[in-house]
Amino acid sequence: MNETVRNLDATTAASWITSEEVQSWLVHKPLEILGTLLVALILHWALRKLIAKAADININKKPTRALSLVRSRGKEGTGRAAQALSDTQEQRRQARVRTLAAVGKSAAAIFVWVWAALAILTTLGTNVTPLIASAGVVGVALGFGAQSLVKDFLSGIFMLIEDQYGVGDTIDVGEITGTVEDVSLRLTTLRDVNGTQWFVRNGEILRVGNFSQEYAVALINTPVALSANTDEAIAAVKRAVEAAVKEPAIADVILDEPTVDGINAIKVDHMLIRTRITTLPDQQWFVEREVGAAILDEMQASGIPYPRPHRVDYGSEA
Numbered sequence: 001m002n003e004t005v006r007n008l009d010a011t012t013a014a015s016w017i018t019s020e021e022v023q024s025w026l027v028h029k030p031l032e033i034l035g036t037l038l039v040a041l042i043l044h045w046a047l048r049k050l051i052a053k054a055a056d057i058n059i060n061k062k063p064t065r066a067l068s069l070v071r072s073r074g075k076e077g078t079g080r081a082a083q084a085l086s087d088t089q090e091q092r093r094q095a096r097v098r099t100l101a102a103v104g105k106s107a108a109a110i111f112v113w114v115w116a117a118l119a120i121l122t123t124l125g126t127n128v129t130p131l132i133a134s135a136g137v138v139g140v141a142l143g144f145g146a147q148s149l150v151k152d153f154l155s156g157i158f159m160l161i162e163d164q165y166g167v168g169d170t171i172d173v174g175e176i177t178g179t180v181e182d183v184s185l186r187l188t189t190l191r192d193v194n195g196t197q198w199f200v201r202n203g204e205i206l207r208v209g210n211f212s213q214e215y216a217v218a219l220i221n222t223p224v225a226l227s228a229n230t231d232e233a234i235a236a237v238k239r240a241v242e243a244a245v246k247e248p249a250i251a252d253v254i255l256d257e258p259t260v261d262g263i264n265a266i267k268v269d270h271m272l273i274r275t276r277i278t279t280l281p282d283q284q285w286f287v288e289r290e291v292g293a294a295i296l297d298e299m300q301a302s303g304i305p306y307p308r309p310h311r312v313d314y315g316s317e318a
Contacts, residue, residue, distance in 0.1 A: 032123045040116035047108040055101035059094050089214070092166045099160050103185070149186070151203035156185035159202060165210050170282055172209035173200055215255055216284035220275040220292050221264065225305040230271070233304050234262055237273050240298035244291045245277070253283040258291075270307030 160183075165171045169180045171190070176198050178190035188205065190198040220241075224233045241258045244250055256278035264274035275295075279287050299306065 029123055033120050036116055036119045036123065040112050044109060044112045047112065048105050051101050051104045051108065055097050058097045092163065095166060096160050096163055100157075103157060103160075148201075148203060152186045152201050155202040155205065156183075159183075159205075160185075163213075164208050165213070168282075169210055169212035171211065173205050174207065176200065211284070212281040214281065216279050216281050218275075218277040218279050218284040218287040218291065220277075220288055220295065222273045222275070222292075222295050222299070223267075223270045223307050224273060224299075225270055225307045226266075228305050230263060232302065233299075234260065234273055236298050236302040236304050237275060237295055240295040241275055241277075241291055243298075244294035247290070250287060250290055253280045253287065255279060 159165070165180055165183070165188075167180050167183060170178070171180060173188075173190070176190055176192060178192035178196075178198060180188060181191050181197070182189040186202060188200045188202055190200060192198065222237055224230075238260050241260060245254055245258055254277055258275060258277040261274040261276065263271050265272040275291065277284075277287055277291065
């Protein structure tokens with residue numbers, strides 16, 4: 001009797017183990033899950049390597065843009081000025097590539113592991129269609145609730161792709177003008193001339209004026225009295241500008257020969273003589289101050305009259 005019971009138990013156990021459902025849960029499904037995880041790991045690793053390789057190739061690419069700009073503006077081989085401009089542009093490009101590579105790696109990881117999770121749930125017999133539908137509804141709800149956050153991130157991504165500005169640039173974003181101290185996908189941090197630190201959401205930036213990209217132009221408008229001789233005044237401005245740009249501190253930051261345009265405007269009591277000088281990024285204000293001071297000294301030495309306020313005395317009525 002006992003022998004019969006043992007044989008029956010052995011037969012039952014053998015039939016249970018060899019049943020299709022048990023084989024599926026103990027062998028087939030674990031192997032499928034393991035295969036899915038293995039494919040996800042390999043795919044994740046391959047995408048990360050591909051993105052990193054593409055970023056490295058882009059970073060190690062020989063920079064030519066800045067130097068070609070200097071040559072195109074007429075001062076080939078300007079030494080330290082050309083090298084400084086090239087270094088500035090190269091640092092901006094490399095920082096932008098690294099940030100975009102990090103964003104790409106994060107997006108690849110999300111894509112791969114969401115696919116792996118759905119594939120594993122399907123293997124376990126879970127119907128993922130309602131789950132995907134529910135996720136879509138939740139996504140829409142979150143989209144409405146966090147649309148400003150999504151807008152900030154998307155604006156930050158496009159800002160990086162288009163290289164609108166970078167750390168160290170002086171930009172105008174509407175009500176605020178300052179130097180960029182930090183850039184993230186959500187926020188841009190600025191420091192204005194008064195030392196105030198501003199945190200600006202990328203989605204709220206509708207237009208950007210960049211004073212620091214590639215090159216800048218120093219504009220010096222010199223006021224001269226209407227009674228002055230225009231030829232003598234323009235000649236004095238040219239002498240002052242030519243002497244000023246030969247100073248080492250100024251010569252190292254200009255990219256082109258200065259241009260004195262002549263009379264640019266005539267006002268009620270004075271005229272304006274405009275001078276344009278192409279400079280390295282962020283150096284236009286320094287050049288304006290130095291050249292403006294040199295012009296003032298030359299005008300005074302040459303006896304060119306500056307405009308003065310006039311007082312009109314109408315007298316008293318009889």
